[in-house]
Amino acid sequence: MRFQTVRDILDFVRGFHQRAAQLFSAAADEAQRDKARWMLEWLAQHERRFSEALATFEQSPANAPLLQEWLQYAPDLERLPLQLPRLPAQLSADDAAALALAFDDYLVRLYKAVLDTCESREICDLFRMLLDQERAEERSVARSLSQLQDF
Template sequence: MKIETFQDLIDWTRQLHVHLAECFRHCATQQEEARAKWLLEYLADHEARLEHTVARFEQQADPKALHTWVYDYLSHNPIAPHQACSAPYAEMSFDEICQEVFSLHDQATELYRYLAGRAEIPEARDLVDELLKLEEHEAMRLAQQANRARDL
């Protein structure tokens, strides 16, 4: 997806969460390790909720910010999860899944920090800051749940 405006960025974020939810759900059906299977099911539900949150976020965002161009995005490396879910998570351990998921969320927060520092108007900066807060909060929730599951 080509990201030219902040609206494109939000839509890309929403699509990323859709893709991850579908992939996690698909891989959970093939995962043999019980704890990893539970984690994938949890992650699928979590990413589906995030997708809905981001969609509502887009509906409520300032139109001025949404239509602002994102010039610097092209120089930032895009986040590339497994593009076609060929069951990579089904073959990973609990810890490997956690590492991959946290890496993806870290990349998203890094992207938002990068763009917030380059936003030309305050409305766009506020929009990216809100996306950043959402991703940071959700990554923290994921870490807490993963640690609880690890303790079981």
């Protein structure tokens, strides 16, 4: 799939976060260990917040011109596969973190692909900010897992 506008990419990313939230929420419902359930619930909530923040950004009239910008060299998702770790049916807290980091890694690669080809400063600034947020998310997941291990 090739993107055409900034909105196309953000719609894809927002949907990605929504699907990740649903996956983590469903896995939390099935989790047998408290640590895993807490981690999965935290991840689901975190993904929902990202999705909601993107929706708010997209709905703001001030952002309409940027969202309509065309990307001449949009990333090709077929060349950017999602690489998931092998996971058991029942996820542990470590499994949940590994899955979250795989999702974050995918988005980091997507944002870098946009940054490698973006032509306008505004588009580059937006995707640089999103990239920074994903990298912060990776640190947050690692920190949360470390804190959870202390329980």
